[in-house]
Amino acid sequence: MTLVDPVECGELVGEFREAVTVEYGEVLERLPAFFSEIDTEAAKGRTTYAEVEESEADLARFDTWVPKIAARDYFAAPIGAEVRGDCRPHVSGAGSGAVRRRLASRQPGGAWRVGAARASCPG
Incomplete structure (x- = not known):
């Protein structure tokens, strides 16, 4: 398909850009809320291993979504x-413990209590 009318071409490009902008906007909206939830749970001491695993899986989805x-x-x-550019530092390498690192940075003394307990378990 070839568009010869510059107005028609401009409208089509605008529609594509608008659709993608909406998707990017969802990322910009959801990512801060995602990390805010992690920070809130950490502040309340609700950092169970299962919750961290779930959060890391969610973050990995961001890593593939963008x-x-x-x-x-x-x-x-x-x-x-x-x-x-804004998301890369937050989601790159999401599967390599990004949520755990964030939690550790928000715990007193930088310790993540569930991770420390897990590390001392036999097996």
């Missing part, structure tokens, strides 16, 4: 580079 959106960002939505 590249999937980027793959559909055919016309370089202006927010795309910003989102990829």
Whole structure:
């Protein structure tokens, strides 16, 4: 398909950019709420191993979600580079203990009580 009308082409590009911008916006909306929940639970001392595992799985979904959106960002939505840059430090390597590191940084003395207990278990 070839578009010869520049107005029509511009409208189509705008529609694609708008759709991708909405998706990027969801990431920008959900990621801070996700980390806020982790911080709240840590402050309340509710950092069970199962909750941490679930949170790391959720974070891994963010790690795959952003590249999937980027793959559909055919016309370089202006927010795309910003989102990829803002999210990279938070979600890159999500499967390698990002949630545990965040929890450890929010516990008194940097200790994560569940992780420490798990480390001392036999087996």
